[in-house]
Amino acid sequence: MKHVAPHRWADAEAGRVDAAARAAMDRHADGCSRCARARDRIKQASASFAAIKSHPAPELPWDAVRARIHWSVSTERRERLALEERAPARRWIGTLALATAAAGALVIALVTDGVRPAQLAGAPRTTAPAEQPQTPVMPPAPAEPTALAGLVNRTTGDVMIDGIRPDDLFARRLVAGSVIATGDGRVDIQFADASAFALGPRSMIELRRFDADAIELVVEGTVDIEVAPRAPHQRFLVLAGDRTIEVRGTQFRVRQEAGNTTVACRHGLVAVRDAKGQVDVGAARRVELAAAHTVTIDRVRPLSVDEVNDLAAATPLTLPVFDRMARSQANGWFGALLEGSAPLEIATASRREVRINGVELGSAPMRVRVMPGRHMVEAADAAGRFRRVGWVDVATPRTGSTSQGSRLEIPAEPRPTRGVQERRRQLLTGHDKARVALCMRSIAKSGLTGTYVVVEIAVDGAGAIGFLNVLDTDLPSTTASCVRDVLVDVRFGSGAPASWRERLDL
Amino acid sequence: MLDRVKRETGSSTTLGVADEADLIERCRAHERSAQDELYHRFRRQVAANLYRVMGDRGDLDDLVQEVFVIAFRGLEQFRGDARLSTWIYRICVNVALGRIRTRKRRPTAIGVADLDAADADPSLTDRPETPHQSLERRRDQATVYRALELLSPKKRIVLYLHEIEGLDLKEIAYLVDSNPVTVRTRLFYARREFYKILAITPPISTGDADTEDDA
Numbered sequence: 001m002k003h004v005a006p007h008r009w010a011d012a013e014a015g016r017v018d019a020a021a022r023a024a025m026d027r028h029a030d031g032c033s034r035c036a037r038a039r040d041r042i043k044q045a046s047a048s049f050a051a052i053k054s055h056p057a058p059e060l061p062w063d064a065v066r067a068r069i070h071w072s073v074s075t076e077r078r079e080r081l082a083l084e085e086r087a088p089a090r091r092w093i094g095t096l097a098l099a100t101a102a103a104g105a106l107v108i109a110l111v112t113d114g115v116r117p118a119q120l121a122g123a124p125r126t127t128a129p130a131e132q133p134q135t136p137v138m139p140p141a142p143a144e145p146t147a148l149a150g151l152v153n154r155t156t157g158d159v160m161i162d163g164i165r166p167d168d169l170f171a172r173r174l175v176a177g178s179v180i181a182t183g184d185g186r187v188d189i190q191f192a193d194a195s196a197f198a199l200g201p202r203s204m205i206e207l208r209r210f211d212a213d214a215i216e217l218v219v220e221g222t223v224d225i226e227v228a229p230r231a232p233h234q235r236f237l238v239l240a241g242d243r244t245i246e247v248r249g250t251q252f253r254v255r256q257e258a259g260n261t262t263v264a265c266r267h268g269l270v271a272v273r274d275a276k277g278q279v280d281v282g283a284a285r286r287v288e289l290a291a292a293h294t295v296t297i298d299r300v301r302p303l304s305v306d307e308v309n310d311l312a313a314a315t316p317l318t319l320p321v322f323d324r325m326a327r328s329q330a331n332g333w334f335g336a337l338l339e340g341s342a343p344l345e346i347a348t349a350s351r352r353e354v355r356i357n358g359v360e361l362g363s364a365p366m367r368v369r370v371m372p373g374r375h376m377v378e379a380a381d382a383a384g385r386f387r388r389v390g391w392v393d394v395a396t397p398r399t400g401s402t403s404q405g406s407r408l409e410i411p412a413e414p415r416p417t418r419g420v421q422e423r424r425r426q427l428l429t430g431h432d433k434a435r436v437a438l439c440m441r442s443i444a445k446s447g448l449t450g451t452y453v454v455v456e457i458a459v460d461g462a463g464a465i466g467f468l469n470v471l472d473t474d475l476p477s478t479t480a481s482c483v484r485d486v487l488v489d490v491r492f493g494s495g496a497p498a499s500w501r502e503r504l505d506l
Numbered sequence: 507m508l509d510r511v512k513r514e515t516g517s518s519t520t521l522g523v524a525d526e527a528d529l530i531e532r533c534r535a536h537e538r539s540a541q542d543e544l545y546h547r548f549r550r551q552v553a554a555n556l557y558r559v560m561g562d563r564g565d566l567d568d569l570v571q572e573v574f575v576i577a578f579r580g581l582e583q584f585r586g587d588a589r590l591s592t593w594i595y596r597i598c599v600n601v602a603l604g605r606i607r608t609r610k611r612r613p614t615a616i617g618v619a620d621l622d623a624a625d626a627d628p629s630l631t632d633r634p635e636t637p638h639q640s641l642e643r644r645r646d647q648a649t650v651y652r653a654l655e656l657l658s659p660k661k662r663i664v665l666y667l668h669e670i671e672g673l674d675l676k677e678i679a680y681l682v683d684s685n686p687v688t689v690r691t692r693l694f695y696a697r698r699e700f701y702k703i704l705a706i707t708p709p710i711s712t713g714d715a716d717t718e719d720d721a
Contacts, residue, residue, distance in 0.1 A: 006701035010669070038705035045653075045704050048646035049670045057554035058563050065567050066545055069574045070538070076579065077536065 004028060004035050009042040064388070067357040067376050078320045082193070145213035149334045150174035150191040153317045156366040157185020157201070170343040170369060170405065173334070176210035182221075185366075188317040191215075193333055194228035196316035200255075208239070219256055224314045226251040227268075243289065246271040252281070253311055259291030264303060266311040284308055317361070319369060337369075342394045343405035344370045346377065349412040353380035354389075364410065370394055379410045383501035419496025423459050427502060430490040439482035440506055443475065451475050451506045453483050458499035463492035471501065526590050533581050545574060548594050555595060559602040559666055561651035569605060573597050588680070599663060599681045606659040645709055653703040661696035668693055669700075 004025050011017050012025060029036040152159075152169050159169065160181045166172055174180070174189060181204040190196040191210070199205050203221020210216075214235040217223070227236055227247050236247040240256035240263075250268020255261070263272050264286035271280050272287055277295045281287050284303045289295060303311070319341060321333040346354055346364040354364045355378040361368055364379070372394050378386040392408045437444075443451060453473040458466035468488055473480045483506070532540030549570065556569045576597050584593060650670075654662050660682075667678045675686040675693070682689065 005698070006705035007697045009705075010697065010701050041649075041707075041709065042701055042704050044646055044709070045650050048643060048650055051643055052558055052647055052650065052670055053672070055554065055558055057550040058557055058566065060549075060553055060567050060570065062549060065549070065571050065574075066542070068571050069545065069578070070541070072571070072575045073541070073578045076575075 003032065004038070006038050006042060009039045010046055013043055013046045061388075063376055064358055064378070071357055071359060074320070145211040147175060148191055148210045148212065148215070150178075150189040150207070150210070151334060151337055152187060152369070153190050153196065153319060154188040154198075154361065154366060154368040155185060156187075156363060158183030159185065159187045170367065171338065174207065174210075176207050178210075179204065179206045181205075186362075190316070190318050190337070192228060193321045194318050195226060196318045197223055197225040198314060198316035199223050200314075219254055221257065222253065222255045224251070224253045224311070224316055226316050226318070241291075243272060243274045243295065246273070251311065251315065253314065261289045263287050264307065264311060266303075266308060266315075317368070319371065341369045341371055343367050344375070344392060344394055345405060345407040347407060347409040348379070349410075352410060352413070353384075353386075354378065354410070355380075355386050367405075377408055377410070379413075381413055385501060419498040420500045422495055423492060423498040424500065424502060426492050427457065427487070427490055430492070432486055432489065435486045436483060436506065439479055439486065443479055443506075452503055453480055453506065454501060454503045455484070455487060456499070456501050457487070459492045459497060461494060461497045463494050465490075465492070466499070475506070527586070530581060530584065530586075530590065533578065541578060544577075548591065549574075551591065552594060552598055555598040556602055558670070559599070559663070560605065561647075561654065565605065569601055572601050576601065592680075596681045596683075599667070600683070603659055603663050603682070606662060649704070649707070649709050653700055653707065656703055657696060657699060661692055661699065664689055664692045665696040665700050669697070 008017065008025065012022050017025070025035075025039075029039050151174070152172065155169065159165070160183075161169070161172065161174070162179055174191075180187060180189070180199055182199050182201055184201050186198055186200050188196055188198040197205070197217070200222030203219070203223060205220075205223055206218040208216040208218050212234060214237070216237045216239060217225075218239045220240075223238070225238065225247070227250060238245040238247070238254050240254050240261045241259055243261050245252075245254055245263055247268075247270050250265060250270055252263060252265040252268070252270050254263050261272075263270060263281055265281045265283060267283045269280055269282050271278055272289075272295055273279070274295045279287060279295050279297050279300060281300055285300050286303055286307070287295070287300045289299060293299065319337060321337050344356075345367045348354075348364045351363045351365075354361055354366070356368070356370065356375050358376070358378075374391050374393050376391055377389045379389050380386050389410050390408065392406055394406045440451070451474050453475060454471045456467070456469045456471050458468075460466055465488060468484060470480050470484050473483075475483070483504070529540055529544060533544055552573050553566060553570050556566060556573070557563060560566070560569070573594065577594055580597075584590075588596075654666065657665060663682060664678055667673045667681060668675075673681070675689050678684075678693075679686045679689045684692075
């Protein structure tokens with residue numbers, strides 16, 4: 001008999017082979033070590049199928065997952081609604097253009113044929129009315145453009161508006177003429193559905209003009225701006241010293257310090273100009289101009305990945321405003337947002353990175369505008385790992401009023417235990433550096449430096465490693481795996497149990 | 507269809523047809539409480555399915571999130587030709603397939619844990635497992651997943667659904683959005699390949715199977 005095909009053993013285990021065939025297969029296996037080995041291995045593996053099939057669900061951070069799902073779904077829905085809102089207008093414009101073109105073609109055809117439209121339609125001839133004396137018509141007075149207003153969405157540190165520290169910062173209407181200044185923190189101000197700016201530390205901005213026709217911001221310091229597509233006639237200018245930055249619909253940063261201007265564009269397009277020239281700065285590019293420089297194209301440089309990430313992290317915070325909500329409000333989106341949200345104060349003893357509903361919002365202490373409802377707040381520990389602080393309920397503001405908001409105090413992070421410090425010392429001194437160097441040999445030969453591995457490790461009281469995971473690295477997988485193998489071999493003595501994250505710069 | 511698919515997590519996912527239709531309608535109307543209810547009913551089922559298909563919990567929370575986002579997005583197109591649990595299972599299978607493909611292109615830096623011994627279903631055995639049995643079981647499971655890793659993603663999914671989940675060709679065809687003939691062909695080659703790998707590969711040593719990822 002020929003060797004038995006391995007899958008036949010699986011069929012036999014599942015009872016899909018008749019008794020005679022099974023007996024023949026077994027007889028062959030008794031005299032064939034290769035088939036006997038295959039039979040045993042497949043039998044053993046097949047037996048574990050049932051255990052795999054009935055394996056229960058592992059525990060996950062269910063609330064965090066739920067928060068991320070809601071965030072994702074609601075963002076998607078908001079974007080879809082915005083698109084749908086714009087679509088009918090576009091269709092209407094298209095239809096109008098078509099109708100105009102058709103009418104034009106008809107008129108041209110009639111004129112060419114020398115036939116009057118009224119004759120063609122069989123309409124009765126009418127005599128032209130006697131000419132009336134012309135009276136001068138005054139052109140209508142230009143209508144005042146609609147004033148815009150800004151609303152504070154997030155603050156950290158000290159913020160002054162028009163020279164004072166207002167108590168009602170989150171309910172304040174920021175209009176043309178307002179001057180906003182920051183201390184060590186930053187402030188995010190939303191001024192339309194998806195448009196906002198964030199003023200960086202030790203910066204000042206004046207809303208010189210703030211209406212539907214034009215926005216002019218005078219900046220000293222750093223400002224990050226995100227502008228949704230605007231009305232075609234509206235101009236958006238940022239005045240930085242004697243330079244002007246004109247926005248087309250984009251996200252960008254302007255830094256103006258002691259006559260030096262830097263404009264970095266994350267996406268979209270901005271035009272930077274001075275008295276002598278103009279240059280367009282596109283996506284992932286920046287222009288850096290010292291006080292004496294003129295604006296020329298050769299000063300435009302591409303942004304590094306870190307700089308792009310930095311811009312992404314500094315994106316001003318905007319809250320969604322649903323059109324239905326805005327239409328129901330007397331003062332549009334501003335009223336809808338003001339009455340449909342509330343400030344949440346997150347207090348901490350020291351600076352802590354925080355996340356609300358899975359979204360990183362920066363360093364607390366801070367005040368941030370949120371929608372009413374229950375929110376999950378997480379704070380980062382010293383190792384940068386986010387841990388849940390708790391839930392906070394933000395009440396729905398009553399109609400016609402603004403909410404006073406809620407407050408959550410994040411308790412101070414416990415000091416690292418003696419166990420962790422001791423275990424860290426053991427890890428750092430106890431790993432075989434020669435072996436690590438061997439792992440890194442090919443990387444070092446390529447001339448790459450500044451690489452790192454972040455590991456998460458747990459050691460029990462007896463010194464045994466509970467787990468050791470590589471969380472982050474910029475090394476290739478084989479090299480990271482090699483480094484991990486070296487760390488696994490560290491001998492920890494008995495002592496306090498500890499788990500922590502460690503970054504190893506290699 | 508696919509009654510066998512909706513095992514798992516006991517009563518938490520069992521909904522009457524009317525209740526299910528009501529829940530779907532409320533979700534379609536973007537009612538947040540309904541979305542929460544759907545999430546609470548199916549989250550464990552989704553996590554368990556993904557966990558078993560993938561064999562590890564590396565990006566499990568990301569995958570669970572992806573499944574529910576796709577489900578909420580796709581509910582408007584859900585025609586009701588299958589039970590909700592089956593439809594969600596189908597999404598799980600496709601999300602897992604996508605992740606397996608990605609993982610093939612970009613292998614992870616280190617191996618992650620296999621199915622966890624601590625989570626073993628106690629109902630499987632009358633007596634509690636001895637440490638040796640537990641080790642053996644983990645080793646066998648690790649061997650199975652290692653062999654699965656060597657198959658192409660499409661073959662892997664089909665083989666998993668047939669050999670481990672015990673689904674028939676028609677059911678698998680629905681889940682992978684294919685036809686039964688294609689599934690049969692794919693399964694034919696997958697079984698030969700899979701059992702050949704198992705037959706020639708020695709079992710994983712206990713050290714390899716002993717990785718953990720739980721903090």
